Amino acid sequence: MSITQLLGIKYPIFQGGMAQIAVSPLVGAVSNAGGLGIIGSGGFTADRLRDEIRKVKASTDKPFAVNLMLMMNNIPELIEVIIEEGVKIVTTGAGTPAPYMTTLKEHGIIVIPVVPSVKIAKKMEALGVDAIVAEGTEAGGHVGETTTMALLPQVASAVSIPVIGAGGIADGRGIAAAFALGAQGVQVGTRFLATVECPTHENFKQAVINADDTSTTVTGRSLGGPVRSIKNSMIAEFLRLENEKASREELEKLSLGSLRRAVFEGDTDTGSVMAGQICGMVNKITTVEEMITTMFEEAQETLGKLGHLQLGPLSVVGA
Structure with missing residues (x-):
């Protein structure tokens, strides 16, 4: 099924x-x-x-x-x-x-x-x-x-x-x-x-739109809970403290409430703008x-093109 x-x-x-x-x-x-x-x-x-x-x-x-x-x-x-x-x-x-x-x-x-x-x-x-x-x-x-x-x-x-x-x-x-x-x-x-x-706040949406393929990074690896977000001043400070082996308490204090600040208050500098590498x-x-229908129309078009793709001496089934 x-x-x-x-x-x-x-x-x-x-x-x-x-x-x-x-x-x-x-x-x-x-x-x-x-x-x-x-x-x-x-x-x-x-x-x-x-x-x-x-x-x-x-x-x-x-x-x-x-x-x-x-x-x-x-x-x-x-x-x-x-x-x-x-x-x-x-x-x-x-x-x-x-x-x-x-x-x-x-x-x-x-x-x-x-x-x-x-x-x-x-x-x-x-x-x-x-x-x-x-x-x-x-x-x-x-x-x-x-x-x-x-x-x-x-x-x-x-x-x-x-x-x-x-x-x-x-x-x-x-x-x-x-x-x-x-x-x-x-x-x-x-x-x-x-x-x-x-x-989400419009600032949050705009931060995602403004981001490119190198705009995100991962924090929290030392805590056993890695999180990917768009880089900003809070993320930079978190990474600095993490690199200096700061305590869990100190790191958690810095990031406490940061997601809410970004999502609801539009604070994209000290808030946590969680987004993936594809944001570029x-x-x-x-x-x-519109987003969903466009994505699946594109997917169908892509698969159609691949059906005619030549792979060296072989061809994809359906060519």
């Missing part, structure tokens, strides 16, 4: 569960446009999650999901809300869903973890998850070490469940490449930041619907 059939969506595209950003205006728009909108529940109370779920339900009758950051202490309460509100798709990150699998599957919930390695992908398949998002280090926010180009085909070869490619995808060529590497779909985050429906290709603000 394809990922679109499994989830009941038109286009095989997930919107990343970005904390503070992936809320009802964006999530509902993505689902209405034929993708899978995903509520980012990072930092949510149970009441806040319930409120967001109900807002999304009011804005769309299409499937949507909730992303769970499993490092949070209130995951059991959030899962209770998910079950009570009838959400049928969950993506997970920052930990293993193992303690919750029985409960989730008893209620018919599709579970799709985001993984950074083949080893973890195999563990997730053995656990009984329904699909996997293989996310490369090019992505914005919390990242692993392996690039999408290297990770995706290895994960696709290692498991028999559907694989979704993520990290460094912002146009139709990226979608076509992900499918060529073994994916059944893609997850996109950074490109959604520059949409009309994305509920994000150069204008569009609606979510």
Whole structure:
């Protein structure tokens, strides 16, 4: 069964569960446009999650999901809300869903973890998850070490469940490449930041548009939680302190509340503008619907061109 059939969506595209950003205006728009909108529940109370779920339900009758950051202490309460509100798709990150699998599957919930390695992908398949998002280090926010180009085909070869490619995808060529590497779909985050429906401050959107291919860097490797963001004065200071072996407390004090400052206050100098390396290709603000339909039109066009590509003495099937 394809990922679109499994989830009941038109286009095989997930919107990343970005904390503070992936809320009802964006999530509902993505689902209405034929993708899978995903509520980012990072930092949510149970009441806040319930409120967001109900807002999304009011804005769309299409499937949507909730992303769970499993490092949070209130995951059991959030899962209770998910079950009570009838959400049928969950993506997970920052930990293993193992303690919750029985409960989730008893209620018919599709579970799709985001993984950074083949080893973890195999563990997730053995656990009984329904699909996997293989996310490369090019992505914005919390990242692993392996690039999408290297990770995706290895994960696709290692498991028999559907694989979704993520990290460094912002146009139709990226979608076509992900499918060529073994994916059944893609997850996109950074490109959604520059949409009309994305509920971030205009300064945040402009920072993504102004960025180029060298504008991001990774902080937090010494803490065991690497995060990719656009460079600014706060990021530079964080890297300086990290290089000087500053304490976890000192580093966390510097970055405390930085994502909220960027997202809601538009502070792109001392705030954390989480975005992926592909932000250099994000150069204008569009609606979510325009973004998704354009990307898949480009993907189809790209695949059509590849069908006539000559590879030395061989030719691609369909030439």
